[in-house]
Amino acid sequence: MLRLVLSLVVIAAIGGVAWFLNRDSAENANVGDCLHEVKANDLKIVKCDAADADAKVVGKVGGKTQSEATTDGETVCQAFPDATSILWWGKSGQKGDVLCLQDLKAS
Numbered sequence: 001m002l003r004l005v006l007s008l009v010v011i012a013a014i015g016g017v018a019w020f021l022n023r024d025s026a027e028n029a030n031v032g033d034c035l036h037e038v039k040a041n042d043l044k045i046v047k048c049d050a051a052d053a054d055a056k057v058v059g060k061v062g063g064k065t066q067s068e069a070t071t072d073g074e075t076v077c078q079a080f081p082d083a084t085s086i087l088w089w090g091k092s093g094q095k096g097d098v099l100c101l102q103d104l105k106a107s
Contacts, residue, residue: 031060059080061100062097062098086098
């Protein structure tokens with residue numbers, strides 16, 4: 001019994017640490033969140049008034065494959081007129097989420 005309780009505590013601790021380390025990952029972004037591109041394909045959630053905020057999530061569409069998001073980007077985010085770019089998040093070959101992004105900085 002003690003071994004079971006200790007195992008559950010360890011599993012909960014690992015889960016808590018994993019959540020803490022990934023809490024600002026773009027994977028967790030929702031409409032209204034802002035993102036900063038740390039490096040290519042590495043985005044994190046930041047405050048929208050932060051100097052390093054690069055884009056704001058203006059829409060989120062679930063249940064799309066990566067090819068649906070990239071080949072049909074205009075129609076995926078057409079309901080969000082402020083969207084200037086898209087980001088697909090998921091596992092290759094499976095359905096994931098499309099974030100419709102509004103660029104916050106002039107190119």
